[in-house]
Amino acid sequence: MEVVYFVLSFFAISVNSIAIRGPMLTRYNPCSLGVLYFDKLTNTSWQGTINYRLYPNITDANIEITFDKPIRIFRASNNSTIYTRNNRHSFLFKPRGVPPRHYFFYIAVIDEVSNVPNVVSVKLNNYTLCNPAVKNELNIQSYNVTQPDDKSYHHVCGRRALHNAELSSMRTDAKAGDWPWHVVVLMRENILITTRYQCGGNIISRTAVLTAAHCVINNSLPLPSSLIIIGAGVENLKLLNQSGVQLHNAVNVIVNPGYKSEVATADLAIIRVNAFRYTDYVQPICLWGPSYDKSDLYGRIAVVVGFGTTEENQLSDTLRSTDTMVQNDTTCISSQPQFYTSLLNEFTFCAGLDPNPGTISRGDSGGGLTVAIVQPDHKVSWFLRGVISSCAAFIGETRCNPNFYSIYNDVGPHYGWIYHNAGLNYFSNIVY
Incomplete structure (x- = not known):
């Protein structure tokens, strides 16, 4: 079920933990x-x-x-x-x-x-x-902008409730509502009795989650939707029954037709559910695109969140957040040509903060790389620009090498495919 690329003594693995770099940052x-x-x-x-x-x-x-x-x-x-x-x-x-x-x-x-x-x-x-x-x-309530004569539901994307929007902490455990678009992809085991954590994902509409394709593929075929549960509003994997958490059965799994396990391109999938209820803890994120030009990303600080092991390789059940920086392709390729040359193209990009660029680790696949964009009303909206795809590890290791940049799929070139399959109206994200 994992993506593997053999390159010299390294290989690319699906990823599953946020490694926090630097001291905690509290921002108001x-x-x-x-x-x-x-x-x-x-x-x-x-x-x-x-x-x-x-x-x-x-x-x-x-x-x-x-x-x-x-x-x-x-x-x-x-x-x-x-x-x-x-x-x-x-x-x-x-x-x-x-x-x-x-x-x-x-x-x-x-x-x-x-x-x-x-x-x-x-x-x-x-x-x-x-x-x-x-x-x-x-x-x-104000983010629901549906008008009486509208034939479909309209909602402002990429915004949070006042407390989470005004005061937030980075490089630490996240609070409920800090990143309300992040979800967990859970897999049923033992005939519906137990579940296990699989990957992260991103709410992009009331009925759709965008994640990595390799999270929902087994033997080159999409996993049956009956095995998948989406957990929204989750800050602790051991507290799936806490107030604010929504658990939704998947009703359909749509894998990007361009996905191939041997390359990073088009490592995207959409999981459809019946309908999320938008609350303080569950909100949609805006989509960046359509765009094939990723050069405007180079040097931009972005945020990644996810569950998984800590820097000490100890399991953590809490959602963590940290910042990273999108790098120019040439920076990553020059650091390890044999590894990045085959993974970087017009549909992917790399990110990491020097001198130890490794931020994500094994199992964070499907989570989002998000950027804050100031809108015409002077406020910030969060946009999904990348989906975590893979990282580098030594042969025989199960952890990402902290000295390597991570690979993300760019959602911009896939904007049309995402909209078509996510139940969205084709409106500009920057209206609000």
Whole structure:
């Protein structure tokens, strides 16, 4: 059932665990904005980042930030003026000259009852980007945008409930609702009595999950749908009966017709279910595409999540998340030509963070490589760009080699096939 490519002393294996690199990162995105976010430094201090790169044509930028508690600024980027208002609750940031691509400032939370710098409002040149009314719109009910005269269900993709959208942690165990589009693919054993974990997957519609083809193939044939259960809203594999978890029987398995076990191209499959219920813990992710050009991905930071073994090769039942970086094909090929030359093409890409690029490991197959994209409403939507396919391992080893980049199938070139088989309407993902 596993994909194997023999290349010198290495082979490619299906993958099944997230290896976390670096210390935990706690990020606060007020109103899930793309222009402003805070990274935690200590229990009481945070680095604020204003992402002026999103506004390349802006020549004069004044950002006003109001907090719900007193804040002390102890450092900021050069060439700027900061005005304090409302007894250290509000601050106006005015860069001198053309705003830098990224403006940094550092704050200390004076009130230690809560160490999160809760932002009440954000204004850019007096235009309101975030306030209590905007926050109230970050709920699951508002993501259902079906109109009375619509003949099909319409839903905003790639967004989370307010708590998970504003405050999230990376390189650590995930909380329920952090990545509501990630599912587990379970296999029935002993005539419906027990199940075992097989792979990850991604909710792309109310009736469809996108995963890796090799997860649902046995002896070159798709597995019977009667053997497959999809678990949505799962943060712990031992707690499949906890509140928020949905278990759905598969009703159909559709393998990409271009899939061949000896190559990485088209390692994609769709598992159909009757219907997910969208909740705080179960949401669809946006699809990237249609696109054959992956060069815009090179150097982009992305997020991968999954279940499986830890860095110490100990089994973990909790969902883990970490970041990775999409690499240029030439970077991966030059690191090991005999391995990557046959796996990288217009339908695949590689990713990993140097100096130990290995992030995923055995069994994470089918999970997604996701990227955050700022939308016209200034908020972030998450897009599925890659599906975890394979990694490199020494012959005889069952773990991915941490010194090797991992291989992902690019969903962009398969956009039409996915839409056709996933029960989706052909609308642009970037409407919302």
